[in-house]
Amino acid sequence: MAAPAFDYRAAGDLGEALDVLAAHGEDAKVLAGGQSLVPMMHLRLARPGVVLDINRLPGLDRAAVVDGELRLGALVRHRRLERPPVADPLGALLAAAAGHVGHLPIRVRGTFAGSLAHADPAAEWCLIAVAVGARLVLASASGERVVPAGDFFDDPFVTALRPDELITEVRLPLLGPAAGVAFRERASTAGAFAQAAACAAVEVEGGRVSAARLAVGGVAGRPLALPAAAATVVGSDPADVAARLGELRQEVVAAVDPRDDPLVPADYRRALAAELAADAVAAAVGDAVKREAARR
């Protein structure tokens, strides 16, 4: 089915784009990769009166490190992240997740920032943004604000983004040379939405796990950071982490409350999240140890 008729605006610069959003608010939708918006329009789940195409805005396709953060402009597409965009372990984490994002033709068009704006609770980039503590730059005609990913996601497809705002950039903190990372996902078929996914980033210093971050996706209305579960391995010798994973699994099970759905029962999803989380943390510790050995 064709999308409902709309007024098409291709903005030439950011100011023009923000003016269109200011003028049309709820009636306008931003078109970047269009890999979620356009199907929703065809299915008539979205009926924007104005479609604002930002693909011609200059400078938004930049991916660069500034002040210890990887800054991804609004037009950085999934495919660009299939290869690590930085030498920092963050680059490897992004590349590990990129292969799980849709299929190749989807990755050619779809954008990192667009995925955050769409806010599917099973989306890989939303999960990573929460796990590493990314910050989103939201611009509007009245100014700019920077919102932490932890405050950005609310419910499925519901975020802190106002109708007159555009995500211009996402800032992901570099993890540092002592970090190890892992991304784990289970989906029914390649390219399908995750039934559950887990993202871990740890630091190993002086023969101990000195810090650990863990987040899970697909098991709630938004990605969940699980600091209590991550804390179960902090202080451990990397060789003893396996013995801590039982407790870690219990913490995950206690923290997530997935909904039952006809294909994936809540209990299964909860157990899956615990397994993926344990696997991700163990793999991230292994990754950190390997990186440390490589540095010597």
Next chain:
Amino acid sequence: MRLIVNDRPYDVDVPPRKTLADTLRDDCGLTGTHVGCEQGVCGSCTVLYDGEPVRACLLFAVQCAGVRIRTVEGLAADGERLHPVQEAFLRHGALQCGFCTPGFLMLLAGALAEPAGGEPDEERLREIVSSNLCRCTGYLPILAAAREAAALLAGADGTP
């Protein structure tokens, strides 16, 4: 607006909501691009957008001014010499009803032309082929054709 398809200009007058896939078929007369699900799932409308495979049902034609589009009609050099992916499909019987075939050909032509990628391994090939749906031939002949085309294109300049 002007579309550049298979190196030829097409001046078309389409409403913003018309997809690239429908425009190619209705306004350019290029019916080799098939339309299946119209929501980006099946891949039968896959075309090359500046050399990369995309779903033509998820692009509005108005977004494509100045972009080089290539469709299955433009895959064979001079319209005569089959592209290596087409040759491989022929040799391996990688099609039956043919509905999904143009999409698979464009998917593989685009994916295998990736300059920095080198020859993809089996896992990568399977991942690429899983992008599109085939509901009658089955994937094994398609994979066999993909493997052969990949080996061939890795040895040559892969530009379709």
